[in-house]
Amino acid sequence: DAGVTQSPTHLIKTRGQQVTLRCSPKSGHDTVSWYQQALGQGPQFIFQYYEEEERQRGNFPDRFSGHQFPNYSSELNVNALLLGDSALYLCASSPMNRVMNGYTFGSGTRLTVV
């Protein structure tokens, strides 16, 4: 049974560009959360999607947006990239009715902005 799949694994972008990251949740999971993790730090919550709607949002600017598709997969879009957006972006999935019991994380997408 495949876990959470993220693509691409690594990405290099230039300041001002736009990027789209993709996530396929674990089979049976309908809730997708996105986190940003700086090197040596804990993950910071960006937003959570359920039933194709953004349900919760962390303290991130509107440059960060997302989408969830009917098959529960999700995309994270970042516009007007800044150097400070360089980080590991993690996708986590869970069943909505058991989200309090922990997430299954993907391996992440390492974004470098130059």
Place this chain on the structure above:
Amino acid sequence: TQLLEQSPQFLSIQEGENLTVYCNSSSVFSSLQWYRQEPGEGPVLLVTVVTGGEVKKLKRLTFQFGDARKDSSLHITAAQPGDTGLYLCAGAPGAEYGNKLVFGAGTILRVKS
């Protein structure tokens, strides 16, 4: 805003030593999880604790949830080099705050052989 503070930030010990990592908050959490993360990988769930005072054991790892559900600890007995990694605590604030998890900054553990 619910915050989780982890201590210590970094721990370097010899194989066979014992250690404890702490996770503290002024907020109450409905549940708390511990994750371990290796370089280049996503966090992997180790345990979830939901009841105040609960203690769970996973081989050489012992997890405790504080009575008031505001803090937790992870104790490792006889650490091994394979225990090396970033240990993260994460709390679920409760349904009234949504279903997100709030993470601590993590504890980097290095076990030397």
